[in-house]
Amino acid sequence: MNITNILRRSAMAIAVGGTIALGLSLPNGSHSGSDSPARFAPSATAQTNSADLDRAVTALRAISTMRADFAQTDRAGNTVPGVMTLKRPGKIRFDYGPDADLLVVSNGRSLYMIDYEVNQVERWPIRNSPLGALLDPDRDVRQYGTLIPTTSSEVISIEIRDPNKPEFGQMFMIFVRNPNAPGGMQLTHWVAQDAQNHRTTVRLSNHRYGIAVPNSTFEFRDPRRSSRRPR
Helix, strand or coil, rough: CHHHHHHHHHHEEEEEEEHHHHHCCCCCCEECCCCCCCCCCCCCHHHHHHHHHHHHHHHCCCCCCCEEEEEEEECCCCCCEEEEEEECCEEEEEEEECCCEEEEECCCCCCCCCCECCCCEEEEHHHHHHHHHHHHCCCCCCCCEEEECCCCCCCEEEEEEEECHHHEEEEEEEEEEEECCCCEEEEEEEECCCCCCEEEEEEEEEECCCCEEEEEEEECCCCCHCCCCCC
């Protein structure tokens, strides 16, 4: 399977997880269901869970800008590398390199997947989905986010799902304590599972915080207006 087909199949999953990191509001409660990844087995008290959740949310909100390398893996084991750049509020870019024909960008209002091979642009209005609530810290997302207790005090896992809209699937965000990261917690990876049970894992590395990121990073040229891909 070529890189473009892999990216098309899982671009929405990677983008939803990344944009969650831009504006996750404080969920309320904990969750110990069996649908979480097996290695994050439930343990710890509700009080500890609440404190850990608070720390993870605080750490995310402390990020003004970030750039990280990522490895995106689909359920068949196909892995594609790239670079993720984010800027609060609500901006994110997933760049798969100069030879890729796909680009994923959020300008804070809408999420776009641009396919330069077929000159097509797909757009998802952020505000009309759980993603919109997660991007906007003023909106209540308690109905979407819950904590998954873990067996390790160094690891925090959060599940994101809207029980009223199963078509959005579910997301698990994993954090590890890191004194060098904002708020002492670092988002290391997320696992997205859609309504068809297709799972995509995105692992981050080489995190760089507080870097200069111009707003032009989150702009793109619409391929529908030109037959040539911009360089």
